Amino acid sequence: MNTGTQSGEALPARAGLGLKPEHIDEIIATEPDVGFFEVHAENYMGDGGAPHRALTAITSRYPLSLHGVGLSIGAERPLDKAHLARLKALVERYRPQSFSEHLAWSTHESGFLNDLLPLPYTKATLERVSAHVDAVQQTVGARMLLENPSTYILFEDSVIDEIDFLEAIAENTGCGLLLDVNNVMVSAVNHRLDAFAYIDRFPVERVGEIHLAGYDETVDGAGDRLLIDAHNSTVADDVFALYRHTLGRTGPVPTLIEWDNDVPAFPVLLAEATHANQMLDAAPHWRDVRVARRA
Amino acid sequence: MNRQTLALALAGSLASALATAAYAAPLAPEKMVGMEKCYGISLKGQNDCAAGAGTTCAGTSTMDYQGNAWKAVPAGTCTTMDVGGHKGMLEPTAM
């Protein structure tokens, strides 16, 4: 399978931006120099109207990354067939250069919870998620990228390291990985891990896209630092530093600036993209595929 | 009105509506656009941009899951809406 979906093309290894409805007119009028745009698939699952008109206009000018937030790939329950069919239709209609989803769950028997919830890393969850990723790729007819989560809690049941878990899913299904560098920072701080060591162990040869975003900071019940994956501000300096470190291993990779809450004026997003592009330009043009193994 | 009388009345009424200057045939698409302004009271909405809810894959540090105790505070524009002589004040209600 190709890195891209049905078009066979991949996203350019440049900075891209999340497409927000309030910016669409400005983007179409000024055609800013942006590597690609990313949309949440679910926001374009209506039957028709202005959202589809806008996405058609954008995809005639820019590469598209289709990012699902509602598939609930980590759920105990079976995948929602109606939702899979909607995803398939969207991929067929817009032929995105990339299609990605999260290692998370968000539905249970009473409905959709609209949050990316964590799951323990066990043999059982590994089998289930692998089966779900398989089913998604078969049904949608495209290779997908699976994103590492940001988490606030741990599970006593977890017996597999997160990177090993992600790599095993990729190995089992042929899917690629979306490396969210902000999520790495958030989870590392929240669970007292070393974010740089996480990047050093990540299987960079499987990375098809990187995400960057801003985080919020608070404390937990014991006063320990607790980072929230809030997507409501500029990318933090320590996340940009971690990104620079990441690029040292991955080489240039398509990189999305995510800003979903308190969305600013478009030039603010462009400035973030410029910052990321400067780092991409300085990145080595090779991938360090050595994967350091734990002792 | 029997069926035949109704049919005649409807056809006549439609014909006269179509014959008025605003609706004169041939009906080019650009004329169609203007026609709806002649009918009813057109309400102007804001730009369609912020159209309904979008999804999120972000978290929030806003605290809003507590507070089962209901406090009805009339803080909105309802205080300026007159419902038959009294303003729509919201009285604190036990829930």
Next chain:
Amino acid sequence: MDQNAFASALLDPTLPVPGGVTSARGEADAARFAVYRNNVAVSLSKALGQRFPVVQRLVGDDFFAGMARAYIATTLPDSPLMFAYGDTFPDFVAGFAPAAALPYLADTARLEAQWTRAYHAADIAPLTVEALAGLAPELLGGARLAPHPAAALVRSAYSVGMIWQAHQGDEVGAQTVMTPESVMITRPEFDVRVHVIAEADAVFAAALLRGESIGEAATAAFGTDPTFDFGRAIVGLTSLGAFAGLAS
């Protein structure tokens, strides 16, 4: 971990942190689990606020947050399509005791719910006035019209159209809202149209959208108002984009 137990604890803050949840300190931490509770509550409440902005402004942010919380406790989204969440919110508002002093609130919510539905409805070219004019006079009374997918009628004992209009700007002045209003919502192309129409026209439109014949619908409208102007109503509704075509 049982995801149903996890979800139940997310939705009910009086429940303890579910078993099996821990932290790097080796113990469960309520503040950490609360991040997920917040994410669910805030994101769903925000989704309702985005679909019902006029209702939110009418009652204020705090009241709306409480009302949204109460609704979320009864009704979670049944799909990941957030723009479709809240289809039953207007009915909930109608039965929500603390809002009983605002009898127009539920109908305002109905208007907003239909607006979003129209915004996302399928792209179908509406029946044109020209096609209507081409209908043989003797077939007119028996013909039925297929509703356009975006078309919806909100009939209210209150001035919901005027309330909605007043809240599109920043300043909302004093208003008397006791006049009944019927609001026709359509989307002939990409822009949603919102029109207040006359009572007899609303009776006529409602009957047509239910699938009654043009003759039956007109008879109902004449029953409401003997001065009902049939030609003006059917041409007007057609030009708004209320119909997809002649029903087969």
